[in-house]
Amino acid sequence: MARRVVITGTGIVSSLGFEVSELWDKICAGKSGIGRIERFDCSDFKVRFGGEVRNFDCTEHGDITSKEVKRVDRFVQFAYAAASKAIVSSGIDFTTGDPYRHGVLVGSGIGGLSEIEMQHDALFDKGPSRVSPFMIPKLMVNAASGNISVHWALKGPNSAVATACASATNAIGDAFRLIQLDMADVMVTGGSEAAITPLGLSGFARMNALSTRNDSPETASRPFDKDRDGFVMAEGAGVLVLEEYEHAVARGAIILAEVFGYGMSADGTHMTAPDPEGKGAARAMSGAIRDAKMNPDEIDYVNAHGTSTPLGDRAETVAIKTVFGDHSKTMAVSSTKSQIGHLLGASGGVESVVCVQALQDQTAPPTINLDNPDEGCALDYVANQARQMPIRRILKNSFGFGGHNACLVYGTAD
Numbered sequence: 001m002a003r004r005v006v007i008t009g010t011g012i013v014s015s016l017g018f019e020v021s022e023l024w025d026k027i028c029a030g031k032s033g034i035g036r037i038e039r040f041d042c043s044d045f046k047v048r049f050g051g052e053v054r055n056f057d058c059t060e061h062g063d064i065t066s067k068e069v070k071r072v073d074r075f076v077q078f079a080y081a082a083a084s085k086a087i088v089s090s091g092i093d094f095t096t097g098d099p100y101r102h103g104v105l106v107g108s109g110i111g112g113l114s115e116i117e118m119q120h121d122a123l124f125d126k127g128p129s130r131v132s133p134f135m136i137p138k139l140m141v142n143a144a145s146g147n148i149s150v151h152w153a154l155k156g157p158n159s160a161v162a163t164a165c166a167s168a169t170n171a172i173g174d175a176f177r178l179i180q181l182d183m184a185d186v187m188v189t190g191g192s193e194a195a196i197t198p199l200g201l202s203g204f205a206r207m208n209a210l211s212t213r214n215d216s217p218e219t220a221s222r223p224f225d226k227d228r229d230g231f232v233m234a235e236g237a238g239v240l241v242l243e244e245y246e247h248a249v250a251r252g253a254i255i256l257a258e259v260f261g262y263g264m265s266a267d268g269t270h271m272t273a274p275d276p277e278g279k280g281a282a283r284a285m286s287g288a289i290r291d292a293k294m295n296p297d298e299i300d301y302v303n304a305h306g307t308s309t310p311l312g313d314r315a316e317t318v319a320i321k322t323v324f325g326d327h328s329k330t331m332a333v334s335s336t337k338s339q340i341g342h343l344l345g346a347s348g349g350v351e352s353v354v355c356v357q358a359l360q361d362q363t364a365p366p367t368i369n370l371d372n373p374d375e376g377c378a379l380d381y382v383a384n385q386a387r388q389m390p391i392r393r394i395l396k397n398s399f400g401f402g403g404h405n406a407c408l409v410y411g412t413a414d
Contacts, residue, residue: 002180006413008253009090009241010353011082013192014340015051015234018061018081020089023350024357026339027365028386032218033340034232040198046205049217050196051234051341053078061085064151071134072147073112078237079144079192080151082349087152090241091253092186094152101185103156104148105175106239107167109345109400110195112139117199144192144237156184162345164400165305166264167191168238169348173262173408175242185247190349192237204233207272211308221342222369223306223335224313224377231307234341238349240356245413257356258413260294260393263287267403274312274399278319281305284405285323285395292409297327298393299409301364303355304381305397306335307342316397317377332389334367334382348398348406355394355410363388 012018015033016026026033033051042048058069058077062084069077083106087094094102115138122130137143142160149158157178161171168191175189204210211230213220221232248255265287267280274281289296305316321328336351343350354365363386370383393411400406 004245009086011085014236075194082237082239086239099155102154103184106144107161107171107191111141115139163404166398166400166404166406167345169398169406190239191346193346226372226374228308232341261288261292261409274315278315281319282322284407288407302333332364
């Protein structure tokens with residue numbers, strides 16, 4: 001029999017704050033974390049706004065020195081801060097117990113893009129001898145997992161996932177499996193991303209993937225709305241502490257939620273466009289529900305991928321209707337990206353923390369900016385206001401470029 005896996009700690013870094021309570025309060029109040037980008041001059045860019053993390057100093061969010069901070073990319077700093085908060089909130093002491101039963105699995109879609117840009121400039125402006133010796137360990141996608149492992153001496157499974165915008169959800173699902181299969185007792189897992197850089201912003205804008213509402217950033221991310229015109233780039237990190245149930249109980253941990261199921265699939269149709277019929281997405285959703293040994297009508301709320309793209313939102317709606325049938329007509333669905341933007345590989349991490357809070361407070365977060373619903377997206381998207389309601393089981397969706405689909409089922413630990 002597979003071992004039970006529970007969530008005992010959560011931590012975030014986001015455009016709506018650095019504490020889970022602050023993020024959740026603003027989510028429920030319908031606040032937006034989207035604004036004009038300030039880290040670099042983008043006045044000549046096609047897109048000039050995003051879900052930027054402002055006033056962030058990693059040394060204020062854990063036991064890390066300024067010297068250590070200089071040796072890691074911004075996405076690793078976000079991951080470290082979120083992991084530190086999650087570990088503190090879990091109350092776990094990693095100096096006790098078997099370190100080979102404590103692991104880490106943090107995903108990122110892109111990794112150290114800032115470092116790549118800086119070292120590219122150094123190479124061509126100053127020559128190869130001026131390229132930093134820290135460049136490679138800073139830019140690697142697995143740098144977040146590696147640095148967390150080193151800092152807390154986590155010597156169990158140590159891996160990373162790069163499945164574009166499904167990265168964090170795949171990471172959490174894979175960590176869930178490792179504990180289920182008795183390969184670890186505790187896993188620090190989630191995702192981190194810091195791709196709001198000149199190159200990152202330019203690349204996504206050139207794909208015509210981004211909203212161009214430069215005159216109204218706060219209303220640009222509008223999933224399932226008829227007037228949506230693309231997603232809004234964002235950055236940050238979301239990390240969970242997953243723990244085997246008996247292990248958590250034995251140390252008197254507060255159990256926040258339980259992970260019940262994990263499903264994944266591929267569209268196998270296009271590198272960047274979703275299958276318009278949502279077949280792959282539906283397969284991953286059904287797989288997660290089946291893995292949880294539940295029926296579709298047991299799901300009370302879906303935290304959607306909901307990126308605010310014309311194709312993606314419709315495809316996800318079709319998939320939800322396929323999986324849930326008549327239940328989809330009364331089930332609550334919402335997109336956190338309407339408020340914090342699309343954190344790419346980190347989105348499933350932060351949104352999973354939001355799912356935990358939804359279970360804790362029995363509240364479905366809203367989809368803001370849903371003023372003119374798309375006829376092709378006819379579901380209950382919890383428009384513009386959070387809703388108190390009974391929530392026992394949640395489906396979390398994440399889909400990424402490359403046709404990656406990953407879904408998780410969370411719930412209250414009975």
